[in-house]
Amino acid sequence: KAGVTQTPRYLIKTRGQQVTLSCSPISGHRSVSWYQQTPGQGLQFLFEYFSETQRNKGNFPGRFSGRQFSNSRSEMNVSTLELGDSALYLCASSPPLPNYGYTFGSGTRLTVV
Amino acid sequence: QKEVEQNSGPLSVPEGAIASLNCTYSDRGSQSFFWYRQYSGKSPELIMSIYSNGDKEDGRFTAQLNKASQYVSLLIRDSQPSDSATYLCAVMVNNNDMRFGAGTRLTVKP
Numbered sequence: 001k002a003g004v005t006q007t008p009r010y011l012i013k014t015r016g017q018q019v020t021l022s023c024s025p026i027s028g029h030r031s032v033s034w035y036q037q038t039p040g041q042g043l044q045f046l047f048e049y050f051s052e053t054q055r056n057k058g059n060f061p062g063r064f065s066g067r068q069f070s071n072s073r074s075e076m077n078v079s080t081l082e083l084g085d086s087a088l089y090l091c092a093s094s095p096p097l098p099n100y101g102y103t104f105g106s107g108t109r110l111t112v113v
Numbered sequence: 114q115k116e117v118e119q120n121s122g123p124l125s126v127p128e129g130a131i132a133s134l135n136c137t138y139s140d141r142g143s144q145s146f147f148w149y150r151q152y153s154g155k156s157p158e159l160i161m162s163i164y165s166n167g168d169k170e171d172g173r174f175t176a177q178l179n180k181a182s183q184y185v186s187l188l189i190r191d192s193q194p195s196d197s198a199t200y201l202c203a204v205m206v207n208n209n210d211m212r213f214g215a216g217t218r219l220t221v222k223p
Contacts, residue, residue, distance in 0.1 A: 033211065041215075043213040045210070045212060048210060050209060055209050056207075056210045104158070106155075107156050
């Protein structure tokens with residue numbers, strides 16, 4: 001059974017650019033959550049999607065956005081990149097009963113220079 | 114007050130000892146609790162879940178939950194160097210919103 005797939009694994013972008021990250025959940029998982037992980041702040045919740053609808057959103061500026069497609073694949077976009085956006089971006093998927101916990105992808109390491 | 118709080122550590126224990134990791138949470142209505150292990154450079158992996166007050170054992174790991182005190186803990190018995198990692202406490206604050214603590218870094222010394 002394939003796990004959660006995130007692409008790309010690594011990205012280097014320049015301040016002011018925008019970036020799109022992709023996440024394919026485990027087959028049958030319809031919920032996808034996105035987190036930002038930095039050494040100082042730990043895992044910070046960005047947003048969660050279920051059946052193409054954003055159900056929850058964390059405390060991030062509007063530069064951070066996402067969407068989910070009908071096949072449950074999800075993308076997140078960060079516009080007007082800032083140096084502080086450098087982080088590991090993790091996607092997690094969960095089964096219809098989320099109390100079983102999340103499965104994380106390997107993450108996308110974004111570096112903004 | 115942070116939603117999920119953990120001692121950041123680092124926590125160092127000798128091989129074979131018991132490692133005790135603690136976590137408190139603020140939302141009294143939370144129903145599901147998880148422990149994740151994250152090795153350096155890797156993504157978090159789920160190691161334990163607990164939903165009811167009391168203890169839940171899985172091999173060398175025991176999760177403990179006290180909802181009245183809003184407290185979750187993880188005990189690792191017979192700690193091994195391979196257990197050296199950051200341990201993340203996670204709380205499901207509603208059916209689709211999981212919040213994480215900052216993590217406790219554990220080092221098991223041979």
